[in-house]
Amino acid sequence: MTLPNGLTPEAARERAARAYELDRKHVFHSWSAQKSLHPMVITAAQGCHVWDGDGNRLLDFSSQMVNTNIGHQHPKVVAAIQEQAATLCTVSPGYVNDARSEAARLIAEHTPGELNRIFFTNGGADAVEHAVRMARLHTGRYKVLARYRSYHGGTETAVNLTGDPRRWPNDHGNAGVVHFFGPFLYRSQFHATTEVEETERALQHLEQTIAFEGPSTIAAIILESVPGTAGIMVPPPGYLAGVRALCDKYDIVMIADEVMAGFGRTGKWFAIDHFEVAPDLLTFAKGVNSGYVPLGGVAIAPHIAATFDDRAYPGGLTYSGHPLATAAAVATINAMREEGIVENAADMGERVLGPGLRELADRHPSVGEVRGLGVFWAVELVRDRATREPLAPYGGTSPAMTETVAAAKAAGLLLFVNFNRLHVVPPCTITEAEAKEGLAILDQALTVADGHTV
Structure with a gap:
């Protein structure tokens, strides 16, 4: 045997x-x-x-x-990595390569709304770092609102956005992050007894937080479409639509963190698809190629991308869109569709x-x-x-x-x-x-x- x-x-x-x-x-x-x-x-x-x-x-x-x-x-993904390694193992991100181009096209086909520009990273944490950087540069504001009971990554900004105890040893209170309570009916912070009450009261709380912090100081609200490590709390009906409405009302960038929930995990390509909401920025990693080679990224709406049409985006990574990783993503997405x-x-x-x-x-x-x-x-x-x-x-x-x-x-x-x-x-x-x-x-x-x- x-x-x-x-x-x-x-x-x-x-x-x-x-x-x-x-x-x-x-x-x-x-x-x-x-x-x-x-x-x-x-x-x-x-x-x-x-x-x-x-x-x-x-x-x-x-x-x-x-x-x-x-x-x-998965044999199709393993074969794709082997084939790519035999063709082009690595290349600088400043050059075009077919694996990265095709991966970007396939990802953009499945993202909600018009999120059709893809910035590749090495994983989920740096995807969050860059999404926040884009939001801050786009708005000219600094604060970011993030929910308690969340996880966004272990790097400096991402871990400060995180709403669980892993943040504590790294949080010095100077990262421009303000935390708020999201909906969680089983352990409601709002004394709610129904999903309707939980949605209404959680949104009231969020809008009050925005008001007290000053809307003109807030660049973005980031939240996991369905929080993962923090407890898989599926948001009640109307909540994410309500967050989208508050972001529109106060000209705040909405960032959906789909690093864990994306690429089929919830039974749709992205968890936010269950709620028919399109964010301004969407972070992904993990399931994009099943972790076979490290890969993450940010899907970007046109109005955010346009900020950098004539202004250089001040960020990049040596391995952004690495051929082995993006070839694995192409094979993964195709296999998910075919099978x-x-x-x-x-x-x-x-x-x-x-x-x-x-x-x-x-x-x-x-x-x-x-x-x-x-x-x-x-x-x-x-x-x-x-x-x-x-x-x-x-x-x-x-x-x-x-x-x-x-x-x-x-x-x-x-x-x-x-x-x-x-x-x-x-x-x-x-x-x-x-x-x-x-x-x-x-x-x-x-x-x-x-x-x-x-």
């Missing part, structure tokens, strides 16, 4: 042991205290599965960093994941709420359904969460976890049988969480 990469289990274990030894000696990991870290080794991946250093196969309900939308090792992958994500969410997760919520007292779209779901775990006390504190974890996740992994399921939430975010290519297999393992793991409820 061999793994998908051709290694025998014995050879894979030997390679994994060597990789782990070198990792602990030389690799400095992100977002982690280095001394206590014990990272899992992944030796192979195929489709919706990965193999760990001990040779165990796990169903990947994390899509790694919620980016392998097309699944692992109905976006439609599959919508179908799996509507028929299998959504109903299956709600059924688990009915049976497990540890589940406070499930919410999501497509293959983009969060399971909110609580100690007490009545008080909604979370199973882990905001910004931290708990033995209950650790035990629950370990139980899932031991049974063959890899989950994406943040605070008191389990995120069910498999590749958009997941089959009905795989989705049901994952739900069955999750069902078992939730009995562990149930043991910590009151």
